[in-house]
Amino acid sequence: MFDFGFSEILLVGVIALIILGPERLPKVARWAGQMLGKIRNFVSSVKTDISSQVDFQEWQDLSNNLRRDMEDSIHSLEQKVSELRSNLEDTIDRPPENHMSEDFAEKTEQFYQHKRAALQKQRRQRLSMKNQKRSAFRHRR
Helix, strand or coil: CCCCCHHHHHHHHHHHHHHHHHHHHHHHHHHHHHHHHHHHHHHHHHHHHHHHHHHHHHHHHHHHHHHHHHHHHHHHHHHHHHHHHHHHHHHHHCCCCCCCCHHHHHHHHHHHHHHHHHHHHHHHHHHHHHHHHHHHHHHHC
16 A cells, blocks of 8 residues: 555654654554554455445346346247247148148048958858857757
């Protein structure tokens, strides 16, 4: 803070001894030391308060920036959700597209008709066998 050399301090001490005398010099030195301590404590507390205020302000700025970023992210997500919702509603409202060729669709329909006919034939055969078994059972009685 202040740059005093040994010679300056010795000069101030000799002048104080001459002006104040040997009886009052220790009391004045004690008082000056106490005042210097109080000034140092005051300066230290002011530095601490300023530092804590700066830290608090930095934390507030960080908090505000974080809050802004979160609000922006939420807004962005809400936009994306609304876009997805509208796309989904468009997809649901639109009739399904027929991607099959007519030839493939016709062959598929023929295949299923053939399968249905074969299943019906199998059912008739089973029913016929059941009826034969029933009639054979009735004749035995």
